[in-house]
Amino acid sequence: MRTDKMVSVVVPNYNGKAFIEPCLRSLAADAPEAEILVVDNASADGSREQVEQRFPEVRLIALERNYGFARAVNEGIRASTRPYVILLNNDTEVLPGFTAELVKALEGDRRAFSASAKLLSLKEPGKIDDAGNFYCALGWAFARGKDRSAAYYEEAGTIFAACAGAAIYRRAVFEEIGYFDEAHFAYLEDVDVGWRGRIAGYRNLYAPAAKVLHVGSGSSGSRYNEFKIRLSSRNNVWLVWKNMPFLQLVLNLPFLLAGFGIKYLFFLKSGFGGIYARGVLEGLKTCKNERKVSFCWKNLPSYVKIQIELWINIARRFG
Numbered sequence: 107m108r109t110d111k112m113v114s115v116v117v118p119n120y121n122g123k124a125f126i127e128p129c130l131r132s133l134a135a136d137a138p139e140a141e142i143l144v145v146d147n148a149s150a151d152g153s154r155e156q157v158e159q160r161f162p163e164v165r166l167i168a169l170e171r172n173y174g175f176a177r178a179v180n181e182g183i184r185a186s187t188r189p190y191v192i193l194l195n196n197d198t199e200v201l202p203g204f205t206a207e208l209v210k211a212l213e214g215d216r217r218a219f220s221a222s223a224k225l226l227s228l229k230e231p232g233k234i235d236d237a238g239n240f241y242c243a244l245g246w247a248f249a250r251g252k253d254r255s256a257a258y259y260e261e262a263g264t265i266f267a268a269c270a271g272a273a274i275y276r277r278a279v280f281e282e283i284g285y286f287d288e289a290h291f292a293y294l295e296d297v298d299v300g301w302r303g304r305i306a307g308y309r310n311l312y313a314p315a316a317k318v319l320h321v322g323s324g325s326s327g328s329r330y331n332e333f334k335i336r337l338s339s340r341n342n343v344w345l346v347w348k349n350m351p352f353l354q355l356v357l358n359l360p361f362l363l364a365g366f367g368i369k370y371l372f373f374l375k376s377g378f379g380g381i382y383a384r385g386v387l388e389g390l391k392t393c394k395n396e397r398k399v400s401f402c403w404k405n406l407p408s409y410v411k412i413q414i415e416l417w418i419n420i421a422r423r424f425g
Contacts, residue, residue, distance in 0.1 A: 244365025267300025343389025
């Protein structure tokens with residue numbers, strides 16, 4: 107069977123008129139037999155109509171308002187019909203072999219939940235945008251290899267979580283661990299779902315032969331802005347509280363206080379200190395309203411492995 111016949115591709119879209127057409131054309135060239143779903147978050151720039159008119163073969167799911175990334179991809183995953191689901195940002199262009207290499211990664215590991223592609227900067231293809239997502243005990247999520255030469259990170263391996271901007275997921279696992287957390291709206295929802303997969307004993311892989319060009323911040327507009335900083339800081343608090351049992355929280359508290367403090371000072375110097383602090387406070391409120399991941403003793407080995415990796419990833423972040 108052709109690998110693209112095993113795949114549904116979900117592309118969330120919000121006002122992506124400048125990006126969506128090259129994204130879908132590159133995808134159609136790489137995976138002509140894939141099921142492609144565009145989930146539109148009530149775009150007002152004509153991009154939804156653009157998809158309807160120019161890509162009649164694409165299944166379009168039009169939402170009545172902007173529910174955010176997490177809700178959009180959940181709608182697409184639930185509507186998909188194939189065993190593997192690729193999530194792809196609308197500001198990407200896939201390179202030849204992208205789909206086949208992602209499928210190959212999951213086919214080769216029965217305990218793999220996801221596999222992340224190698225994201226390269228569309229403006230500077232010689233630079234890496236993301237070579238797998240990592241998270242450390244300081245409470246920092248980071249994209250491995252950001253802005254380094256594309257010659258690096260050419261070896262496959264395991265990562266903390268896949269970057270949902272260009273990654274494949276085993277669809278059946280969502281039924282076991284839950285879908286993307288819609289309380290996130292956007293940012294860190296991919297780290298969260300990857301973390302939950304790790305708790306359940308699954309692995310997240312990095313598939314460097316699957317390459318994609320990425321504009322980056324295509325919807326939010328820039329690397330640092332009020333919207334992104336507020337949501338990221340809010341979601342980071344919720345991410346930690348949700349996925350760490352009480353004793354693990356106590357163990358990591360000194361690291362987390364240091365990490366959040368350093369981040370506050372960084373954003374204070376950049377003029378965003380108040381925005382970051384408000385996001386953290388919103389995150390604390392979220393912790394009161396949302397449910398934690400239930401602790402199960404059978405998952406204790408997974409928690410131990412994750413904790414060791416959280417410490418190791420501090421060195422990775424500064425390496």
